[in-house]
Amino acid sequence: MRKIAYSLAMVLLLAACNSESTDKSTAEVQTKQEVVHMEEALLGKWRGMIEIPQSPLEIILNLKELSGSISVPAQGISDFAFESIKYNESDVAITINLGGSLIKIAGKLKNETIEGTFTQNGQSYTITLKAYTETPVTYEKLLIPVAGGELKAALEMPDKGTGELVIIHAGSGPTNKDGNTIGAGSNNSLKMIAENLAEKGIASIRFDKRGIGDNTALIKKEENLTFDLYVEDVKAIVDYAKKDDRFNEIHLLGHSEGALIMTVAAQQNDVASLISIAGIGRPADEVLMEQLSASLPPNLLVESEKALQQLKAGKKVETVSGQLQSLFRPSVQPYMISWLKYDPQHEISNVNVPIIILQGKKDIQVTEKDAENLYAANNHATVHYFDKMNHVLKDVEGDRDQNLASYYNPDLPLTNGLIEEITKFIKQ
Template sequence: MRKFAFVFSLVAMFFLLLTACSKEKEEAPEMGSLENIKGVWEGSINIPDQPLPIIVEFEADQGMISIPIQGLNDYPLTNAKLNGADVFFDMNIQGQKLTFDGKVEQEKIIGTFTQQGQTFPFELAKGSKEEEVEENRLVEVKVEGGMMSGQLEIPDGQGPFPLMVIIAGSGPTDRNGNSIALPGKNNSLKMLAEDLAKEGVATIRYDKRGVGKNMSLASKEEDLRFDHYIDDAAAWVQLAKEDARFSNVGIIGHSEGSLIGMVASQKADADVFISIAGAGRPIDEVLLEQLQVQLPANLLKESTEILEKLKQGEQVKTVSPELQSVFRPSVQPYMISWLQYDPAEQLQKLNNPILLVNGNTDIQVPVKDAELLHEAKKDSELLIVDNMNHILKEAPADREGNIATYSNPDLPLAKGLIDGIVEFLEVHVK
């Protein structure tokens, strides 16, 4: 437990230093030539049980680092140098140096991160913070803080077409269903959009504020609210309703996006709603269920007490170092706003056609959650897809084999998912 506590303390201190100094002026950087590694690199510092996702962008003579989970964007590096295959970069924060020392190996940078004499491995892969998208597939909508970018998939042929707004799940999950918090890509939401287009259904999918193409919309973590996500989703529905290319407009919400989609459907009067792997219980119940298999009794008791306070709208100033990643003070306002919404209650408020989808090998949101939602809204339709896991791929029930699919973009979507969605839409939209 002592080692466990130290790791979390180190992570919390790293976050605190970055946040506190994000507006300070940096020393004039000494830069080496970075031309051969110019571009965006994505990966993580591999702290045991708590990998820290990072994005590093190198230009010809400088570099920047982003930590989306913490709302830290384009923080300047103090030094960045490339000598053959050896790459070195660091940050000088409040007199403390954080260093990355590694080697370029094909399309990866692998090395060691050092802070206060403690070292952890890190790995980055060549990527793109903003994937290239054909101009005619880019759409924008005005939201709080500026313009939000989305990606349109539209079927071939003559419209108008039904359109579904796809909402991604929690954390730094992007419009394609990928997260820099996890190794590799699965492209689940990208496949969903492309497969629906083949069946005559248009879609808009988008990176949430603070993620990918919409990273510039990130605010301080303590200023983010669940309602921001709801308002963003509603804005996309309203935009599509004003477009003559589309007939009916609905929402597909995946995981956390399911609850967002329920409330946004009410706000924007969506024509249909589809929940995929959405929780059927308030988030405190789901979170405690997940923490029960990870925490000792004392930390589980503290977590329960914290959640009780948050549910009452009260913030908790003192949080054990081991729980900072979940309950750090800066994330508590968001959790308070999230806890105000009960999925079953929100679903009951909808009067439009509803399809509830879950996979029977989902190890994150079990089938019982879809059944709870179905019980709460008896006129909804329920679709349980055989062998489908949380990222919409066919997977074994065992955890190791299931998780392996999360980083395999070559796996197709589970059989029966697209057919079930299309059959539902054919009945309820034109």
């Protein structure tokens, strides 16, 4: 993450951490307001991005005639009241006092879109907002005891449950319980898995990883996050679920990096099976070097290789070029050290429950070779390939651009046959 983006995120995070003593709901705050003449189309909820370089940040504004509030899902900020709001025809001007930091938002309604600027600490960024209606919550909200507090999770229950429960773990980076990467659009892949399984009578628990979305507050500093902490959270969820009489069988499902997390967790917990979707079958440093070789000049590629070797040896990298800070910044190095020590083939070889490996042939991030490696490492495993499935579990037929466009399209259904394959495996 660039320095400028990191400083903004930290301001928001600090405000969220102090919200119990400083926040008041919109209804409790007498917001300063001025209405010269207002287009009624401005009223309501608007969602969009603060276009911070390298790290767009999602915000939601709730505009009312005399008041309003801001939510920042990635920072755990919900309905924080405006200090003032002013309307003038199609223009709106907002000020927010967030933890002592003054924020100004100026926007204009154009063709059902609000376009404008977000200014904080002397830095201004473009914002584009579109009207939206919140999707009704269909799941049961859980609070699960974990190290450092409580993990907020979503239990998707079928009308008539079969006693089977699937715990779902998202992939790498700021990916939430629905399978959406914060700041990079929505595809709702994991949300769709949960809802489709419920239609088959199978319950599921999915959750924002600690440090993300609902569970932002579980990580105060990025350097405190490790791969093993994710594995411990899975164990806490398994222990919690075993105390619920509605469930008699627990399955672990991991997507992308989540597949490796669930592979390690399957060794440490009494579960019925492991479902690995788009999981890498090589050490992470090999995959990273393969990805970086397509985009970095030779000098930075050599630096990256040396950094990965040092991190894999358990040593921090003291000096990192500015162009590589987003990947090797000091605060993320403890996580990388803890992650790079795991070899997916070795880990899956130690799993003693039935395993299914699901892989799409249109995946541009994880290859069929990865699936083959995992399959070859464990006699308990079966493998199934989907001809048109990409990394976000959607069917694509076109070029790379169409493939990537599906990452931001929540209206595309899951790949044909995916839920049926998962269901058949669970019930066999």
